[in-house]
Amino acid sequence: MPPSPTRQLCEFLAEFRLSDVPTPVVERTKDLFLDWIASAIAGKDAPAITKLQSFASAMGPAEGRAEVLVDRRRTSPWFAALVNGAASHVVEQDDVHNGSVLHPGAVVFPAVLAAAQQEGHDGAALLTAAIAGYEAGIRIGEYMGRSHYRVFHTTGTVGTLAAAAGVAKLYGLDADGFNQAFGSAGTQAAGLWEFLRDAADSKQLHTAKAAANGLMAAWLAREGFTGARRILEGDQGMAAGMSSDADPARLTDGLGSRWATAETSFKFFASCRHTHPAADALKALMQREELAPQRIARVVAHVHQGAIDVLGPVVNPKTIHQAKFSMGTVLGLVAWHGHAGLLEFETHALGDPRVAAFRERVTMVRDDEVDTAYPRQWIGRVTVETDDGRTLHGRVDVPKGDPGNTLSRDELEAKAGQLAAFRQGADETEIRRIIARVWALEQADSVADWLPPAARSEQNRQQR
Amino acid sequence: MPPSPTRQLCEFLAEFRLSDVPTPVVERTKDLFLDWIASAIAGKDAPAITKLQSFASAMGPAEGRAEVLVDRRRTSPWFAALVNGAASHVVEQDDVHNGSVLHPGAVVFPAVLAAAQQEGHDGAALLTAAIAGYEAGIRIGEYMGRSHYRVFHTTGTVGTLAAAAGVAKLYGLDADGFNQAFGSAGTQAAGLWEFLRDAADSKQLHTAKAAANGLMAAWLAREGFTGARRILEGDQGMAAGMSSDADPARLTDGLGSRWATAETSFKFFASCRHTHPAADALKALMQREELAPQRIARVVAHVHQGAIDVLGPVVNPKTIHQAKFSMGTVLGLVAWHGHAGLLEFETHALGDPRVAAFRERVTMVRDDEVDTAYPRQWIGRVTVETDDGRTLHGRVDVPKGDPGNTLSRDELEAKAGQLAAFRQGADETEIRRIIARVWALEQADSVADWLPPAARSEQNRQQR
Numbered sequence: 007m008p009p010s011p012t013r014q015l016c017e018f019l020a021e022f023r024l025s026d027v028p029t030p031v032v033e034r035t036k037d038l039f040l041d042w043i044a045s046a047i048a049g050k051d052a053p054a055i056t057k058l059q060s061f062a063s064a065m066g067p068a069e070g071r072a073e074v075l076v077d078r079r080r081t082s083p084w085f086a087a088l089v090n091g092a093a094s095h096v097v098e099q100d101d102v103h104n105g106s107v108l109h110p111g112a113v114v115f116p117a118v119l120a121a122a123q124q125e126g127h128d129g130a131a132l133l134t135a136a137i138a139g140y141e142a143g144i145r146i147g148e149y150m151g152r153s154h155y156r157v158f159h160t161t162g163t164v165g166t167l168a169a170a171a172g173v174a175k176l177y178g179l180d181a182d183g184f185n186q187a188f189g190s191a192g193t194q195a196a197g198l199w200e201f202l203r204d205a206a207d208s209k210q211l212h213t214a215k216a217a218a219n220g221l222m223a224a225w226l227a228r229e230g231f232t233g234a235r236r237i238l239e240g241d242q243g244m245a246a247g248m249s250s251d252a253d254p255a256r257l258t259d260g261l262g263s264r265w266a267t268a269e270t271s272f273k274f275f276a277s278c279r280h281t282h283p284a285a286d287a288l289k290a291l292m293q294r295e296e297l298a299p300q301r302i303a304r305v306v307a308h309v310h311q312g313a314i315d316v317l318g319p320v321v322n323p324k325t326i327h328q329a330k331f332s333m334g335t336v337l338g339l340v341a342w343h344g345h346a347g348l349l350e351f352e353t354h355a356l357g358d359p360r361v362a363a364f365r366e367r368v369t370m371v372r373d374d375e376v377d378t379a380y381p382r383q384w385i386g387r388v389t390v391e392t393d394d395g396r397t398l399h400g401r402v403d404v405p406k407g408d409p410g411n412t413l414s415r416d417e418l419e420a421k422a423g424q425l426a427a428f429r430q431g432a433d434e435t436e437i438r439r440i441i442a443r444v445w446a447l448e449q450a451d452s453v454a455d456w457l458p459p460a461a462r463s464e465q466n467r468q469q470r
Numbered sequence: 471m472p473p474s475p476t477r478q479l480c481e482f483l484a485e486f487r488l489s490d491v492p493t494p495v496v497e498r499t500k501d502l503f504l505d506w507i508a509s510a511i512a513g514k515d516a517p518a519i520t521k522l523q524s525f526a527s528a529m530g531p532a533e534g535r536a537e538v539l540v541d542r543r544r545t546s547p548w549f550a551a552l553v554n555g556a557a558s559h560v561v562e563q564d565d566v567h568n569g570s571v572l573h574p575g576a577v578v579f580p581a582v583l584a585a586a587q588q589e590g591h592d593g594a595a596l597l598t599a600a601i602a603g604y605e606a607g608i609r610i611g612e613y614m615g616r617s618h619y620r621v622f623h624t625t626g627t628v629g630t631l632a633a634a635a636g637v638a639k640l641y642g643l644d645a646d647g648f649n650q651a652f653g654s655a656g657t658q659a660a661g662l663w664e665f666l667r668d669a670a671d672s673k674q675l676h677t678a679k680a681a682a683n684g685l686m687a688a689w690l691a692r693e694g695f696t697g698a699r700r701i702l703e704g705d706q707g708m709a710a711g712m713s714s715d716a717d718p719a720r721l722t723d724g725l726g727s728r729w730a731t732a733e734t735s736f737k738f739f740a741s742c743r744h745t746h747p748a749a750d751a752l753k754a755l756m757q758r759e760e761l762a763p764q765r766i767a768r769v770v771a772h773v774h775q776g777a778i779d780v781l782g783p784v785v786n787p788k789t790i791h792q793a794k795f796s797m798g799t800v801l802g803l804v805a806w807h808g809h810a811g812l813l814e815f816e817t818h819a820l821g822d823p824r825v826a827a828f829r830e831r832v833t834m835v836r837d838d839e840v841d842t843a844y845p846r847q848w849i850g851r852v853t854v855e856t857d858d859g860r861t862l863h864g865r866v867d868v869p870k871g872d873p874g875n876t877l878s879r880d881e882l883e884a885k886a887g888q889l890a891a892f893r894q895g896a897d898e899t900e901i902r903r904i905i906a907r908v909w910a911l912e913q914a915d916s917v918a919d920w921l922p923p924a925a926r927s928e929q930n931r932q933q934r
Contacts, residue, residue, distance in 0.1 A: 053694075054695060057690055057693040057694065057695045058690075058695075060693060061686065061689060061690060061693075064546065064689070065530070065531075065546040065547065065548040065549070065686075066529070066530065066531065066546070067529075067530065067531045067532070068531070082528065082529040082530070083529065084529040085529070156706075157706045157710050157711035158711055162657070186670075189664075189665065189668070189670055189672065190671075190672065190675060192662065192664075193626070193660060193661055193662045193664070193665060193672045193675065193676065194660045194661075194675070194679060195660055196657060196658045196659055196660040197657055197658075198656065198657045198698070198701065198706055198707055198708065198710075198711055199706035200653075200656075200657070200698035200700060200701050200704040200705070200706040200707040200708075200710075201653065201657060201696075201697060201698040201701075202698075202706070203698065203699075203700070203704065204653070204696065204697075204698050204699050205696075206650075206653055206696040206697050206698050206699075207654075207690075207695050207696045207697070208653065208654065208657045208696075208697055208698060211654060211657065211658070211690075211695075211697075212657065215658060215683075219679075222525065222529075225525060225528070226521055226522075226525060226671075226675075229521045229524060229525075230517075230521065231518060231521045231522075231671050231675075232665075232668065232669075232670040232671045232672075233665060233668075233670050233671070233672055233675075234662070234664035234665040234667065234668050234670050234672060235667075235668050235670075236664060236667070237662065237664050237665075240664040240667065241664070241783075242620075242621045242662055242663035242664040242666070242779075242783075243662055243664040244662065246621050246662075246664075247621035247622055247662055247712060248711060248712070315706075319705075319706075
């Protein structure tokens with residue numbers, strides 16, 4: 007009997023080495039790490055994050071080797087993974103993989119960085135571990151399918167296994183160890199979309215817990231703590247409970263030849279990824295037609311069903327974070343301000359009455375072609391009616407940030423600089439030093455101390 | 471519009487006082503607490519538990535006010551809830567509520583004890599908080615229904631909300647606070663039955679994480695961290711994702727008049743509760759007929775479907791813990807040794823060839839009457855064929871330990887003594903002191919220090 011798909015995946019993850027990974031994939035992983043660390047720094051002072059920082063202070067040790075990026079404290083890896091996982095997902099600028107609809111960076115990097123800092127691993131080990139986490143998470147996300155994503159936030163559920171895979175690789179577990187880690191991770195996998203209606207803080211809780219629980223699963227597996235071997239495909243496993251279209255073939259798709267890590271997209275807009283294709287299409291249409299925003303009477307965004315599931319509940323956003331899930335707000339920002347970046351959201355998403363009025367003119371409809379191509383391809387299509395009665399069509403086949411239309415290193419550095427400056431999470435010297443370290447990460451002996459520790463008095467103040 | 475069922479439940483939980491609770495229910499809660507604390511002590515030295523103790527040492531603070539019962543260390547409440555939650559579920563002697571198929575003690579008490587110790591609450595506050603946790607967990611478990619339990623370990627999933635409710639009560643949260651705590655708890659709710667096939671350690675991980683994550687949810691709610699308000703019934707909430715027969719009427723069933731806490735059953739046998747009705751029926755039949763075990767050629771246990779779902783995967787138990795989920799083993803112990811308690815499992819479950827041979831003679835079949843009565847009533851029915859060709863029927867309508875056939879305080883004290891002695895988790899003086907404290911719990915000023923702290927050298931040894 008050939009090994010099960012889960013077993014094949016575990017064997018691949020346990021056995022591959024960094025030298026097996028094509029150089030462009032390694033380079034792309036460094037891009038992803040920079041994008042992640044800058045996203046985490048930008049989470050500073052967000053209310054959901056400061057509450058998780060308080061939790062870490064109350065429940066975790068006041069010392070350790072793992073770094074909490076937003077407050078520069080050091081603690082144990084579980085709490086560092088928790089807070090960094092939350093922080094990197096709050097400004098909605100972290101990466102996303104289209105086919106799995108997973109945000110791998112926000113769950114994989116917090117876990118592997120914390121574990122690597124704790125145990126003194128080098129940059130090459132960190133990159134190898136991250137690639138294991140991405141390859142596992144993306145394939146398991148694709149396996150769980152679209153039915154899973156309808157109710158469950160895949161980054162919370164599958165993200166737990168992605169983080170576990172990354173830390174298991176760092177720990178050097180064998181195929182059986184990966185299997186046990188997946189068992190303990192999968193039986194902790196959680197995260198529901200219901201919070202969207204209330205603009206609640208759960209999205210950050212999901213990435214926080216996925217990163218920390220995944221780390222816990224791998225840690226326990228190393229100690230010999232056992233889990234279900236068929237947690238993905240068993241009769242009472244993840245797919246049985248939380249999916250109706252699971253496809254085992256996805257678990258082993260192109261193992262060793264397809265490097266899914268490099269398929270990951272960067273976010274160009276600071277909003278939910280489901281808004282990006284239409285935002286790109288509207289922007290292109292307005293440029294092509296030299297159309298002023300006040301001429302737009304109505305916009306129909308032709309979208310995939312997943313966009314309606316996630317964005318549909320958000321009709322009247324009350325917080326900036328919720329506005330990132332409002333198609334009308336994103337299109338309004340693009341129309342009136344040319345971009346929907348961090349600063350546009352801060353200043354105009356709730357504060358500009360023209361954006362609010364634009365929001366009312368936007369509707370979403372499910373489009374067969376767009377929906378069929380999804381999630382492999384995220385096509386952007388909009389129809390605009392102008393105030394003089396014209397009907398215009400905009401279309402983008404590869405949205406900005408996707409591998410076929412990616413961000414250059416200059417663009418990534420500029421984005422990192424903006425993220426660092428957003429809440430003064432790092433000063434210019436600090437973010438330049440981080441950028442330089444990341445570009446040489448595969449040669450780095452240490453992955454400690456990305457930001458200098460807080461002064462003692464500052465730490466005491468934060469611990470109250 | 472009347473408040474939603476969730477809101478009504480939250481209002482009830484926030485508003486009731488201990489003086490509203492009938493005295494027999496308060497007394498029963500003390501019974502349940504003793505039964506729980508003794509179960510936790512009996513978890514000492516179990517391999518799954520020592521690994522979680524190591525995790526707590528590695529990731530948590532080395533000091534604190536919350537007590538880890540199995541190693542007598544003190545740490546922060548999150549880690550005490552984690553380890554005590556696991557420890558109290560490993561010998562399978564903790565309580566169970568029939569209608570919800572929930573083990574409330576193993577998730578509620580670890581959370582409320584840790585939080586109460588941290589904040590210096592008294593015995594009355596602990597009891598009130600525990601009752602809130604039981605009332606919430608039982609109703610939410612009933613709400614999620616039988617379809618949920620088919621794949622999900624309700625004690626892991628719903629247990630997270632039960633623990634959150636208990637701690638929310640201790641924190642004095644208002645109805646909105648309970649609602650937020652449920653949101654953060656429900657979006658963390660996890661636990662799959664798949665581990666049963668591998669005799670893996672996940673069952674203890676489920677209670678550990680339910681207790682700790684529930685505590686976290688309430689802690690965060692007190693800080694103002696928000697969650698989905700309709701986490702139970704919303705379009706992308708728990709029932710939408712994990713149930714096909716959710717019944718909102720269960721959430722508010724008899725609020726203020728029905729005290730579900732007092733419906734909770736004590737375990738008389740040290741095995742999965744699904745084995746108990748048949749074990750009672752076989753025992754009664756053998757006594758009635760004065761039947762010797764060697765005369766039994768074949769046993770058919772007539773069971774509800776849930777028993778087949780949970781026990782069916784266990785055909786050839788390889789560990790003592792797995793044997794607790796083997797109907798044939800439990801009936802073999804009862805037949806050959808008169809009881810299936812902790813000591814019988816340790817000595818005979820895997821070691822007695824007569825028990826192994828008996829196991830082969832036992833089959834389970836789904837019975838319409840038993841299945842229809844379940845989960846409200848757990849009827850025990852067995853048919854025995856003897857070696858001289860007779861067919862005998864045994865039946866028990868209320869298994870030992872159910873409210874209609876409960877354990878007396880003498881029996882509870884004896885059970886607690888056995889649990890404490892099982893791995894020398896507490897000596898005789900210590901367990902007597904615990905028993906005396908519990909019987910006067912509503913008058914106690916403090917709930918700290920159930921067991922004296924470990925000597926420093928012992929702590930260092932355990933921390934390695």
